[in-house]
Amino acid sequence: MSLDAPEKTTPQARKITTKPRVSDQIFRGVVTAFSFSALVILALIALFLFLKGFSALKAQGFNFITSFEWTVFVDDTGKEVAHFGLQAMLVGTVVIAFIALFIAVPLAVLTALFLTFYAPDRIKKILITVIDLMAAFPSILYGLWGYFVLMPMAIYWAQLINKWLGWIYIFDVPEPIFARSPFIAGIVLSVMIIPIITSVSREVFSQTPLDRIQAAYALGATKWGMIRAVVLPFGANGVVGGSMLGLGRAFGETVAVFSVLNIVYRTNFQILYTQGGNVASMIIQKFGEAGKTEMSALIAAGLVLFMLTLGVNFFANYIVTKTVKSGR
Amino acid sequence: MTLEAVKPIKPWAATPRDRAMTVTSILLAALTTFALVASTPMKGKLAYFFVFFFAWLAIDSLFVLRKAGVKGVRNGLAEKLTFLGALIVIMAVASILWAVISRGLAGLNFAYVTQTMRNASMFDPIGNGGIAHAIFGTLLLITIAIIMSVPMGILTALYLTEIKGKASGLIEFLIQAMSGVPSVVAGLFIYAAIILNTPLRPSAFLGGLALTILMVPTVTRTAQEVLNLVPRDLREAGLAMGATQWKTVALVVLPAARSGLITAVILGVARIAGETAPLLFTVGTFDAFNFNPFVGQNSALPIIVWSGLNGGAAESIQRAWSAILLLLIVVLVIFISARIFGKKSMKK
Amino acid sequence: MTMSEQTESTTPSSLSAVAAARAEKKVAGTSPLGTGLEARGVHAWFDKHHALSDVSLDFSAGTVTALIGPSGCGKSTFIRTLNRMHEFIPNTSMAGQVLLDGKDVYEPGIDVTKIRLQIGMVFQKPNPFPSMTIGENVLSGLKLAQIKTSNPDELMQECLTRAGLWTEVKDRLGAHAGGLSGGQQQRLCIARALAVKPKVLLMDEPCSALDPGSTLRIEETISELSKSMTVVIVTHNMQQAARVSDYTAFFLSDGGPGQMIEVGPTNEIFSRPRDKRTENYVTGRFG
Numbered sequence: 017m018s019l020d021a022p023e024k025t026t027p028q029a030r031k032i033t034t035k036p037r038v039s040d041q042i043f044r045g046v047v048t049a050f051s052f053s054a055l056v057i058l059a060l061i062a063l064f065l066f067l068k069g070f071s072a073l074k075a076q077g078f079n080f081i082t083s084f085e086w087t088v089f090v091d092d093t094g095k096e097v098a099h100f101g102l103q104a105m106l107v108g109t110v111v112i113a114f115i116a117l118f119i120a121v122p123l124a125v126l127t128a129l130f131l132t133f134y135a136p137d138r139i140k141k142i143l144i145t146v147i148d149l150m151a152a153f154p155s156i157l158y159g160l161w162g163y164f165v166l167m168p169m170a171i172y173w174a175q176l177i178n179k180w181l182g183w184i185y186i187f188d189v190p191e192p193i194f195a196r197s198p199f200i201a202g203i204v205l206s207v208m209i210i211p212i213i214t215s216v217s218r219e220v221f222s223q224t225p226l227d228r229i230q231a232a233y234a235l236g237a238t239k240w241g242m243i244r245a246v247v248l249p250f251g252a253n254g255v256v257g258g259s260m261l262g263l264g265r266a267f268g269e270t271v272a273v274f275s276v277l278n279i280v281y282r283t284n285f286q287i288l289y290t291q292g293g294n295v296a297s298m299i300i301q302k303f304g305e306a307g308k309t310e311m312s313a314l315i316a317a318g319l320v321l322f323m324l325t326l327g328v329n330f331f332a333n334y335i336v337t338k339t340v341k342s343g344r
Numbered sequence: 345m346t347l348e349a350v351k352p353i354k355p356w357a358a359t360p361r362d363r364a365m366t367v368t369s370i371l372l373a374a375l376t377t378f379a380l381v382a383s384t385p386m387k388g389k390l391a392y393f394f395v396f397f398f399a400w401l402a403i404d405s406l407f408v409l410r411k412a413g414v415k416g417v418r419n420g421l422a423e424k425l426t427f428l429g430a431l432i433v434i435m436a437v438a439s440i441l442w443a444v445i446s447r448g449l450a451g452l453n454f455a456y457v458t459q460t461m462r463n464a465s466m467f468d469p470i471g472n473g474g475i476a477h478a479i480f481g482t483l484l485l486i487t488i489a490i491i492m493s494v495p496m497g498i499l500t501a502l503y504l505t506e507i508k509g510k511a512s513g514l515i516e517f518l519i520q521a522m523s524g525v526p527s528v529v530a531g532l533f534i535y536a537a538i539i540l541n542t543p544l545r546p547s548a549f550l551g552g553l554a555l556t557i558l559m560v561p562t563v564t565r566t567a568q569e570v571l572n573l574v575p576r577d578l579r580e581a582g583l584a585m586g587a588t589q590w591k592t593v594a595l596v597v598l599p600a601a602r603s604g605l606i607t608a609v610i611l612g613v614a615r616i617a618g619e620t621a622p623l624l625f626t627v628g629t630f631d632a633f634n635f636n637p638f639v640g641q642n643s644a645l646p647i648i649v650w651s652g653l654n655g656g657a658a659e660s661i662q663r664a665w666s667a668i669l670l671l672l673i674v675v676l677v678i679f680i681s682a683r684i685f686g687k688k689s690m691k692k
Numbered sequence: 693m694t695m696s697e698q699t700e701s702t703t704p705s706s707l708s709a710v711a712a713a714r715a716e717k718k719v720a721g722t723s724p725l726g727t728g729l730e731a732r733g734v735h736a737w738f739d740k741h742h743a744l745s746d747v748s749l750d751f752s753a754g755t756v757t758a759l760i761g762p763s764g765c766g767k768s769t770f771i772r773t774l775n776r777m778h779e780f781i782p783n784t785s786m787a788g789q790v791l792l793d794g795k796d797v798y799e800p801g802i803d804v805t806k807i808r809l810q811i812g813m814v815f816q817k818p819n820p821f822p823s824m825t826i827g828e829n830v831l832s833g834l835k836l837a838q839i840k841t842s843n844p845d846e847l848m849q850e851c852l853t854r855a856g857l858w859t860e861v862k863d864r865l866g867a868h869a870g871g872l873s874g875g876q877q878q879r880l881c882i883a884r885a886l887a888v889k890p891k892v893l894l895m896d897e898p899c900s901a902l903d904p905g906s907t908l909r910i911e912e913t914i915s916e917l918s919k920s921m922t923v924v925i926v927t928h929n930m931q932q933a934a935r936v937s938d939y940t941a942f943f944l945s946d947g948g949p950g951q952m953i954e955v956g957p958t959n960e961i962f963s964r965p966r967d968k969r970t971e972n973y974v975t976g977r978f979g
Contacts, residue, residue: 036589043590044507050499052511054518054564057557061529064537126429134426143430145683150437152679154618155527156649157444157668163653164661165443173390207436214433227819231881234777236809236888237836238415240422245836249823268526270621275653296528300624311540318532322525329524330517350746352737352785355798356776412803415838 061322069316072309076100080316086281086298100313102320104283108198108293109324112273113266115202115287120210121259127210128217129247133239144218151211159275162204167276170200174288189289196278198292204276205269209262216261216336220254221247253335260332268325270296295321365407373400397428448669451662457670461643462632466652466660475667477633481548481644482674484637485627486613488552489559494609496556497563501608504564505571506579506593523561530557531622539626548637551627551644555616563612570604571597603688610682617675620646645671707934707962707974728753728922729774729811729892734788735949736769736778744769745949746788749941751892756914756923758933758958761943762978766950767926770943771894774924775811776804792891809837812890816897818877820869820884827865829880833888847887855883856913875906882913893917895925899932911936930974934962942970 036044066073073080075098083101127147131140174194181187224247232242274297284291299314299321306314376399381391401424408420456474464473500519504512534554538544574597582592598605628641629651645667652664729751736744744766751757759767772778774790776797789796797807820829830848834841841847848865852858857879861872869880878898885893895914899907914936917923927933933940940962941955954967965971972978 040588040590043588043593047499047503047507048509048511050496051503051515053496054500054515054522054560057560058518058522058525060537061525061533061557064533065529068536068540123429123432126426127433130426130430134423135430143434146434146437149676149679150433152614152618152675153440154620154646154668154671154675156618156620156646156653157440157672160649160653160664160668161440161443164447165439176390207440210433210436225819227815227817228821230777230780230815231819231821231884232832232836233780234775234808234813234815235833235836235884236805236807238412238419238805240419241415241836243422245821245824245832249821264524268524268528270526270528271650296526296621299528299532300621303625315532315536318529318536322529325524325526325529326521330521332524333517333520350733350735350787352735352787354779354785355800356779356804359800361801411801412805413838415805415836416803 062319065315065319065322069312069314069319072098072100072313072316076313080313081106081320086302086313098309098313100310100316102295102317104281105293105295105298105317106320107283107285109267109295109321111285111287112198112201112205112277112292112294113263115198116205116209116266117259117263119203119206120213120262121255123206124210124213124258124262125217125255127214128221129243131214131218132221133243133247147211147214150207151215153208155208155269155272156275158204158208158272162200162272162276166204167195167200170203171195174199178288186285186287189286191289193290194288195290196276196292197290198277198284198287201273201277201292201294202287204272205266208269208272209265212265213255213258213262216258217251217255220251220258224250253338257332257335257338260328260335264325264328264332267328268296268321269294270300273297274300366404369404369407370400372403376403397424400424444665444669444672447662447665448672449666451666452669456663456666460632466655466663467657469659470662470666475643475645475648475663475670477630478643478645478648478667479670480633481627481630481642481647482617482671484548484642485551485555485623485644486617488549488637489555489616490609490613492552492556493559493563493612497560497608497612498567498605500560500564501567501571502593504568506589506597519561519564522557523565525557526621527554527558527619528621528625530554531625533557534622535625545639546626546628546641547639548627548634548642551623551642552637554622554626555619558619558622559612559616562615563608566608566611567601567605570601570608573604574600603685607682607685610678610685614675614678614682617678618646618671620650623647624650645674707930710931710934728755728793729924730791731770731774732789732791734770734773734790735786736766736773737785738781739783742949744773745951747943747950747952749952749955751922751924751939753891753922754918754920755939756918756925756937757939757941757955758937759924759926759941759943760928760930760933761950761953761973762945763928764950765943765945767943768896769950770952771813771896771924771926774892775808775813775894777808777813805837809833809888810890811892811894812885812888813894813896814878814881814885814898817901818874818881820872820877820880822868822870824869825866826861826869826872826880829869830883830887833884837888839888848883851883851886852880854886854913854916855879856909857883873906875902875909878902878906878910879913882910886917890921892922892924895923897926897928900928907932930962934958942967942973944969944973 076083080100080102082103083099085099085101086104087099131143135143171194174197175192177187178189178192178194182189228246228250229242232245237245273294277292277294277297278290279293279298279301280291281293282291295317299317302310302314373396377392377396380395380399401421404420404424405417408416412419451470453471455471457479458476459474460477461473461475466473500515503509504515531554534550538550538553539546544550578596578600579592582596583589587595623644623646627644627647629647630641630643634640634642648667649664649671652660652667655661731747731749734744734747735742747770749757759771761767769778773786778784778786786798790798792807792810797811821832824832827848830851831844834844849858849862852861857876860876869877872880899910902910911932914923914925918938925936937958939955940958942953942961942965943950944953945951954961954965954970956966961970962974965974
């Protein structure tokens, strides 16, 4: 009798295959095809915007983004002369978006904290419904309200700011005309993006792990002490993600901005003054009367806007899904 | 000792003394506000509001300082600040709602919702001409968008939840990217791709196409969440009975998720019902009913608001307010139905 | 004490022997701060559900009291009424008094955060603040309470030493707390609780999520701590109660609200319990 134990080899795992029924194959095929439609649509958008905008891009080159002249006319020899530069509008887009963030983020975070930690149950439910409703308002409503209701008040505020803080460059104005300024557009935009930032912040605040909250309280913390020590560090990423989502929306806003902003082709950092711009509303403004060349330029502008918002949204969603959904 | 006689209490709840202190501090703050505002050149609602808030902060802090020290003051300040933030947001919403209702009601009458602008111009006094054709246009656009985006949206959601293929991560990413497309770009795209390349001209159909681009991501994401809520056992039960996957999906999963899927569609509609920019590139304007979605320009509520606003005259602006009131009612109805259906699907 | 502890039988005699040995080691009369903590007629409700009924316990200063009993009989709820953490759960109410040094902690107008500084708590699952470093964690209680200290480093070292963690982390006080093992995290939580110099330390099953090695360390810490404060520990582990506590209170719920059945010196509870139900529990007939 041999003293060796019999050789035991673990068998290899069997490959399990199944041949799906024809109906299932069709099912999977159809579903997959439709799902790739998202990819197809996005690719098509980029493609057509690029194709149709190409002639303008080619003629202007990199100047398209950096120069800030936008003129097209026919000169004495009958030749069409065109200069298309987006710089003023790009800068304007960023300026009003940041004004909007500056106002919206503190308000949204405070509101989210109020809803999560301070509001009594009934008020909380009502407020959440109201804020969700706010997210559903059509943008042109904000345009109307912004022009007829907000602007008179905002002009007064701008005058106050100019009076007391006018020694700072951005609050100074070359002439005392305060209507339809980037400041007012920024306020309107901020009201539009508050719902989404509040929503995301609220979701992440409410996921703060209870054991950490209890640890803070057991150490004798007040409610605010607990929020600073536990909730804000935990929720910081989510708030940033939500703010970027809001930023993406602010970049692309069209009709609301158009109603309350005087679109002028100069880069303007004096936000209280009646002069500004935003790529989306410029497209709307020029669209009606654009000739072929200008149309190409407008489409190219749309492409630039598309790339910009795509970038911001990609980044925002990355942050939001990383922190909010996985619950850090 | 009878234990039934013991009454539960909440010693931590606000005592009458606490409440008295709060009321006192508010009254004192109000008094201080009036005194300050009267004696300085400040004026206006803004002045009252902020002076009151700061006065209240200061006075209340004094009370709290005695009871709980510096950290108590910080705590009280933080609490009031969060309340202020929420209050400002609420005031903004209230202002918007009030503006729409008070200004829009004036122009609403029977004629407004039943006539068209065929025989009137927007500068005519109210009572002449209406926006029935625009109401129809909006409904037409919504219908076209639903027809195109619901299959795409739900099928994509099905891919993500049932098939879970290798491309799932990519598809999810793309749907998220798509949800960030600005509405003006969607309109511009249809214009660049179709109107400039084909003989097709602005029509309701093209508007519906643009709106579909905006609607699909919302439908997909909500449908995905809802389908993920359907318990795995249901699917396994179907498959265990020998059904093919597609039969399981069609006869078991989809019916189970039905009210949630309806919510997804409703939310998608809410997203696009008020969109203006894409319509400006793809639908044009029209004075009367156009029942043909494929040929000829059309009208819609947002377009009326846009033209009214840009008209500049009092009459056209009045028409704009009334149109937006109607549009808001439409959006509200959609929103409320989404809530109702949403609750139903959660209950399951 | 070695790993063979795990196979130790739970006969009352062996448990009481351990407890008796401990009682001998304890020097009578070493008294720290104040007169201790006393609960008088404490009840607790969750909404309408009466969870705890008429519990009266006197925790003398400088002693360790263990609360034992089967799951769900109200031990954790009771301990949370002592440092006013019970009220964080919505819709709760209570009745009775909790006296710290003779003053009721539930008196209206009192600053509850001050109470929690004097009655600290360590939880079942270690919960250091992950966004802070180890050093910051230890001092976080001071920061939250806005207490100034003249020598934070010294205080940090003292607390970490008392918690039995100093030698392991002294070179990495700037590292993030999340990198520590479970047992280390729990000792960090103990150090954190000690930094605000509480008179009483409440521990809610502090070792139930830890390995035996960490458990041992923490039990040693508890013995040390009792020299300068009062400790109340909830535990499921009767051997632990025997090893660590001077007094033991037995809780039980017979379907209704939880009640404290019997309290006494630990070795008596395990060797000559007065109540039949206590006897059934400590001999392992249920629970």
